[in-house]
Amino acid sequence: MDMDLKDFMEFVQTTARSVGAEISSPWFYLQFGLILAAAGIAYAAEAGVRNRVDMTSLAIRWPLPLRHFARVMVSSASTAVFTLIVIISRVVMYHATWPSRSYLLMVAAKLGLAWLAIRLVTSVLRNAFIVKLVSITAWFVAALSIIGQLDATIDLLDSFAIVLGGLRLTPLLVIKAGALLLIALWATNIASNFAESRINSTTDLTPSVQVLLVKIIRIGLLAIAIVIALGAVGIDLSALAVFSGAVGVGIGIGLQKIVANFISGIILLADKSVKPGDLVTIGDNTGRRISAMKTRYISVAAGDGREFLVPNEDLVTQKVVNWTYTDKNTLVKIAFGTNYDADPRLVCKLAAETAAAHPRAQKGKPPNSILTEFAEAGMKFSLTFWIADPDGMDGVKSDVMLALWEAFKREGIRVPYPVREIRVRGGALPVETTVEVPN
Secondary structure, eight states, X not given: OHHXXXXXXXXXXXXXXXXXXXXXXXXXXXXXXXHHHHHHHHHHHHHHHHHHOOTTTTTTTSOHHHHHXXXXXXXXXXXXHHHHHHHHHHHHHHHHSOGGGGHHHHHHHHXXXXXXXXXXXXXXXXXXXXXHHHHHHHHHHHHHHHTTOHHHHHHHHHHOOEEETTEEEOHHHHHHHHHHHHHHHHHHHHHHXXXXXXXXXXTTSOHHHHHHHHHHHHHHHHHHHHHHHHHHTTOOGGGGHHHHHHHHHHHHHHOHHHHHHHHHHHHHHHHTSSOTTOEEEETTEEEEEEEEEOSSEEEEEOSSSOEEEEEHHHHHHSOXXXXXXXXXXXXXXXXXXXXXXXXXXXXXXXXXXXXXTSTTBOSSSOOEEEEEEEOSSSEEEEEEEEESOOTTXXXXXXXXXXXXHHHHHHHTOOOOOOOOOOOOGGGSXXXXXXXXXXX
């Protein structure tokens, strides 16, 4: 470690002497002024280009590669103009005086060209954060390479190490592993999205099997990507065995629910008890449609714009009513009552005819209406009929009950309602009277 510190101090001293020698030269200030002037012109030029160029119609008839290149150049107009001006200044000074007197301009021109190349390559990415991370990292590496300090920086990052078991952990190793993991995860995401689109387009598989296959492929590709990335940077996976005990304790203590929901999700997808599109009743949420099944939860649409995220564990351990598990045919039940003046046979006939007239009532299964009870307030009836799909069952019930109300009005049948009578004996209620005596 003492030798590493000595090398680091020598590196810092050498760099400081080089920078000091460069700054002490009058040509440095000339180059610096030209760079500032180029930056100002580039900024003004970018504003003019953006105001005069329509990005949507730019080079619309050109081939796709040229059109893409033109749009990147327009979006990076300031960098392009800056690089062009610096290159021209470098060429002029190179032929007018010693090459060493325009070294700073050469470095600025190379950095500008590097940034344009990086912008062109990263323009195919869609994630803004990944674009910024990759652009800054690549430009930083290019800058070190241009000024001739890349090898020294790599050696410096590799000189500091922490040994954990059989693993030698250095900043350089962490950077390499992070970069390779990003690339591997990006490739994994593309591959899993492609596989998901192909699986979802297959009509031979049920929705639950499709979701299960997609999740298995995503998890498998993720594991393979991590193993390949760590192996590519020289990390022996057996050296990570020391962390497995800590991970197991963490899962046992802090991640019980997460693991339980994950395993429950696999069980639900495997046994096909619920699947996307099913109409289920979970707790107080009656007749809700499953819109999506995730690793940790299912999404249940409430019908009013809200979605309930129900943990997978609840579907395994609690009572769940699946209205469309084996058959979508649903029996609709409507309870109603009439007074004792009505003919019960006529009431049953009117109820059955009203239900049969609804467009969603199944014709092959005729409605049935029966008298269920002679109650204190009147007669009670039950009307049942079948519909092909439970979706919108409450609306069907409302339509049938409104139609039944109109039929009762036509036939003079009254629906009972509670009536309270107060009988006063002796002609008057006993009233307590108080007389106020003035002071």
